[in-house]
Amino acid sequence: MENQKQHLKRKAVFLDRDGVLNVERGDYTWRTQDFEVCAGVPQALALLKEMGYLLLVVTNQAGITKGLYTKADVLACHQKLQDACGQLLDDLYMAPGHPSVSESLSRKPNSLMLERAISKYNLDPAACWLVGDQPRDLQAAAKCGISGVLVGLHPVGTHVHQEKDLLAAAQWIAGQTK
Numbered sequence: 001m002e003n004q005k006q007h008l009k010r011k012a013v014f015l016d017r018d019g020v021l022n023v024e025r026g027d028y029t030w031r032t033q034d035f036e037v038c039a040g041v042p043q044a045l046a047l048l049k050e051m052g053y054l055l056l057v058v059t060n061q062a063g064i065t066k067g068l069y070t071k072a073d074v075l076a077c078h079q080k081l082q083d084a085c086g087q088l089l090d091d092l093y094m095a096p097g098h099p100s101v102s103e104s105l106s107r108k109p110n111s112l113m114l115e116r117a118i119s120k121y122n123l124d125p126a127a128c129w130l131v132g133d134q135p136r137d138l139q140a141a142a143k144c145g146i147s148g149v150l151v152g153l154h155p156v157g158t159h160v161h162q163e164k165d166l167l168a169a170a171q172w173i174a175g176q177t178k
């Protein structure tokens with residue numbers, strides 16, 4: 001029975017949002033007119049979907065707790081992203097908290113968003129990936145035993161696999177054996 005449950009476990013690619021799916025502006029992005037989908041993202045998501053991965057967005061949104069915008073604004077941006085990508089994203093997790101207001105177990109580098117998804121979707125962490133553009137994204141993944149790929153030009157140590165963007169990361173993931 002346990003073997004059967006293990007067999008039924010699914011795999012996912014967790015996706016940070018700003019700097020991975022949409023252009024990082026160096027400020028909070030909450031107006032849909034400021035939300036610009038990165039080049040290659042629709043193709044990247046299609047490739048990952050073809051490989052059988054669930055596609056789950058995990059995004060820190062401290063601007064909600066700071067009162068800069070609302071959850072509805074985040075969902076409006078998410079809908080714009082879905083419309084640009086053929087509705088390929090399976091779920092969206094957001095962490096609204098900020099340490100200046102209250103500590104949050106969801107906010108990356110903490111891992112509660114990922115743990116909730118692992119439970120909800122019966123994921124095998126060893127078969128999952130996370131693509132992020134900041135070390136805190138990969139730290140959250142590591143806490144759950146999920147391999148990370150860093151995208152963008154953020155300088156990091158050699159122990160992290162890095163690609164220039166999500167499409168390159170997806171193509172690299174496609175070449176891995178797990």
Ligand SMILES: [Mg+2]
Pocket residue numbers: 016017018019020132133134
């Ligand atoms: Mg980011």
